[in-house]
Amino acid sequence: MKADLHRAEEDRLGALRRYGILDSLREADFDEIVKVASAICGTPISVINLIDHGRQWFKAEVGLGVRETPLDSSICAHAILQPGLFIVPDTTLDSRFADNPLVTGDPHLRFYAGALLETPDGFPLGTVCVLDYKPRELDDTQKSFLRLMANQVMKLLELRRISEAEHAARVEAEDLVKEKETLMREGDHRLMNSLQLVQSILALQSRRATNEETKNQLDMASNRVLAIATVHKQLHLTGSHEEIEIDTFMCRLCASLKHTAPAQITAINVDAENASVRSDVASGLGLLVAELATNSFKYAYNPGQTGSVDVSFRTTASGWILKVSDQGQGLPAGFDVDQSKGFGMQVVKAFVRRLDAAMTVSSRPGCTAFEIVRGSN
Known part of the structure; x- marks a missing residue:
């Protein structure tokens, strides 16, 4: 049955x-x-x-x-x-x-x-x-x-x-992560290309500018865009979406900045420790380097004088130290970074605050140094 x-x-x-x-x-x-x-x-x-x-x-x-x-x-x-x-x-x-x-x-x-x-x-x-x-x-x-x-x-x-x-x-989660990574890589690549296009347009406008102040402002804007574009290029090349090797990043950024520097800047020397930092921190550090290096391009050396810009980065037990310096004529007498109203210095101070860091400035003929410290030194 x-x-x-x-x-x-x-x-x-x-x-x-x-x-x-x-x-x-x-x-x-x-x-x-x-x-x-x-x-x-x-x-x-x-x-x-x-x-x-x-x-x-x-x-x-x-x-x-x-x-x-x-x-x-x-x-x-x-x-x-x-x-x-x-x-x-x-x-x-x-x-x-x-x-x-x-x-x-x-x-x-x-x-x-x-x-x-x-x-x-x-x-x-x-x-x-x-x-x-x-x-x-x-x-x-x-x-x-x-x-x-x-x-x-x-x-x-x-x-x-x-x-x-x-x-x-787990397989579904791994697939979602891979899909997210692919989308982020594509996003970084597209953003990097867009930023490079913007930077190229700014550089072209700078070369055509007849007013010196306009040219300076365009150069500074171009270098700020360049710093952000370099972060995304590093993200795209390494496949990372969270951390960046700071030494490679600094070398690549400074090599790009050198192309925008006047002929009297003979070199941008980089001494960066081999360390990984979050991409948002790297972006802030890159903008600080671009801003301070551009400042040295404009003001460090008198006409006919040549020299270099030095960039160093090292980690400490509780944070890191970024230093940008030159061997030029020094800052104007009585210059007070806290009282400065210049747009470039306002940008610098804003990013120092964003990075939860502190900045000190030392200057004399032959050595001007901006030192940004995160954590106790």
Whole structure:
């Protein structure tokens, strides 16, 4: 007799498929359960049986030698309709199974006992069952053991489901991170190109400017854009979205600034420690270097005089120190950085505050130095 379908068959099948167990490879944890069940119950056959649509599939088995059979001849399909432990002492005496081809023909099954595999929300998935070729009974210890094995199988299925879900979530998260990184790289690349275009336009306008003050303002704006563009170029080249190697960044920025410097600036010397800083910090440092270096370009050396600009960066136990200096004529007598109203110096002070740093200025003929310190020196 073919078993009736479960009263909520579609939901039951949905619950079964959520475990992702069907048609999976053999696993030692499940194989050991059927081996032990067969030994404890003294039966030649033991199976972890899952009732699928149109078939019964065996996650593990001993004594059968197959992984699935048609549902029409399934004894377990009857078992999942019963609560708890389902026992048929002699199949030939039970009208539901007397004409079953597995009873009347090979392998001539005469005894069946199955403990229900049931989900936490009450859906039966299959059984842990033992079978024999002769009529028999199980003692109380064997019955308890079979129930225990069914509970153990459900724990394994739950752990397997959780592990698969965690793996899927991890893969999805990794894919999202990769997608985000790709978008950010593309964004950095496009922004870098846009900034370089803006910088080129500003540089072109500066070369065409006839008014010296206009030219100076365009140069300063161009160098500010250059500093930001260099940050994004470094982000794009390294593939990082959070940290930048400050020594490489400073060297690249100063090499670009040198191209905008007047002929009397012979070099921009960089002495930067090999350290990583956050991209937002690097952006602030770059703008400070661009602003202070541009200031040296304009004011450090008298006409006919040549010299260099020096940039150094080193880390400390609690922060870092940035220093920009030149060997020019020095700042004007009475110059007070705190009282300065010049736009360039206002920009410098704004970025020093943004970086939560402090700036000191020392100046005399032959040496002017701006030192920005984050943390205790």
